[in-house]
Amino acid sequence: MKLRPAVLVSVIGTRVSILLLGAIAVTLIGTIPAPTAEALWRVSPHELVNLQARWDTDFYHQIATAGYRWDPSVFLHQNVVFFPLYPLLMRWVGGWLGGHPLLAGTLISLAAFAGAMAVLYRLAVLELGEDKAWPVILLVSTYPFALFFSVVYTESLFLLLTVGAFYAMRTRSLALAALSGFAAGLTRPNGFWLALPLLWMAATGPSAAVDVDTGRRPWWRDRQRVTALLVALAPLVGAAVFAAFLYARFGDALAWAHGQAAWGMPLMGRGPAPDPVRTADDLHVKLSEVLVYAGDIAAFLWAAASIRPVARRVGVAYAIWVAVNIFPPVAAHLFISLGRFTSVLFPLFFLIALAIPRERVSRVAAAFAVCQAILAVGFFLWRPVV
Numbered sequence: 001m002k003l004r005p006a007v008l009v010s011v012i013g014t015r016v017s018i019l020l021l022g023a024i025a026v027t028l029i030g031t032i033p034a035p036t037a038e039a040l041w042r043v044s045p046h047e048l049v050n051l052q053a054r055w056d057t058d059f060y061h062q063i064a065t066a067g068y069r070w071d072p073s074v075f076l077h078q079n080v081v082f083f084p085l086y087p088l089l090m091r092w093v094g095g096w097l098g099g100h101p102l103l104a105g106t107l108i109s110l111a112a113f114a115g116a117m118a119v120l121y122r123l124a125v126l127e128l129g130e131d132k133a134w135p136v137i138l139l140v141s142t143y144p145f146a147l148f149f150s151v152v153y154t155e156s157l158f159l160l161l162t163v164g165a166f167y168a169m170r171t172r173s174l175a176l177a178a179l180s181g182f183a184a185g186l187t188r189p190n191g192f193w194l195a196l197p198l199l200w201m202a203a204t205g206p207s208a209a210v211d212v213d214t215g216r217r218p219w220w221r222d223r224q225r226v227t228a229l230l231v232a233l234a235p236l237v238g239a240a241v242f243a244a245f246l247y248a249r250f251g252d253a254l255a256w257a258h259g260q261a262a263w264g265m266p267l268m269g270r271g272p273a274p275d276p277v278r279t280a281d282d283l284h285v286k287l288s289e290v291l292v293y294a295g296d297i298a299a300f301l302w303a304a305a306s307i308r309p310v311a312r313r314v315g316v317a318y319a320i321w322v323a324v325n326i327f328p329p330v331a332a333h334l335f336i337s338l339g340r341f342t343s344v345l346f347p348l349f350f351l352i353a354l355a356i357p358r359e360r361v362s363r364v365a366a367a368f369a370v371c372q373a374i375l376a377v378g379f380f381l382w383r384p385v386v
Helices: 003-028 058-066 085-096 101-128 130-140 144-149 155-170 174-185 189-204 223-231 233-250 255-263 287-313 316-333 338-343 345-353 358-381
Strands: none
Touching: 003 101, 003 130, 003 144, 003 358, 058 085, 058 101, 085 101, 085 130, 085 155, 101 130, 101 155, 101 345, 130 144, 130 345, 130 358, 144 155, 144 287, 144 338, 144 358, 155 174, 155 189, 155 345, 174 189, 174 223, 174 233, 189 223, 189 233, 189 255, 189 316, 223 358, 233 255, 287 316, 287 338, 287 345, 287 358, 316 338, 316 345
């Protein structure tokens, strides 16, 4: 399948379909009374208007409408841990839409996903060949945790920026690589890790400089390579800009990291913050929680086992990107949300496309899609699937 049809099919067939499925679920079942304490947050009494007001979207909505808050004296979930680019876009686009940040977030997520698929297709053609490009798009779109590409979360934007940075560095479009890397560093706490695979690509990529005696020049005399190495640091600059803002605003450049403790540090013996106040139903272990946590563990094991074959079959930079996105979160919060985190790790889907015969890709995608639909219904009905 060619680029344009592939993007249209992935956006309409998966992203829009997930929103329609959520709309059907809340219309037929509803979320009142609230099945969990988080569901007390609403922007409208109408279920469809409130469709995208879910889980962590509350924090992005807070930032977009009221800005950042940080009080280190209280042990609570605070919005300072969420990086600024996505909620800023919600604010700006929402202003153009007459003050509707959740609608803006929905449009941003869908547009970013479409852009990500277009760039990912081109990157897959470069790395795997054109016959593998459509399977990659299909697998990314149907992956169970890909439901987050349809909601007001950062997954779509982060995927666009990281794929864009890889593609730009791969093709030595250094201005685009710098912009994508910088923006990724402003999008998520793990965005600065993007500097590591970009540095590898910059250091090992093609060079135009040749020494007349040895056939090579030291890298520091290769202007293009030096420029690429500097560009690879752009994600660190993005994160540093946010840190500078936090220092100027709150006197704590690492408030985003310090606030992470409220989500729990199990390996350090520290549990999560006691907010929001739990309801009676929240105190019971739910089957969905057990299944999703098992899925998170499975996603981690799959990603960890893929690192070596990704390095061998796709490239070391891609393996680095997988590693730095799964091990730090586990060290901090064990396996919480690892499934969601793996949804943006496109090298994993490169590997599946290479490993599975083309005639079987549709079967895998169908199984993925069924699981994604189940998770999506749970997400929109406020069942713990994050």
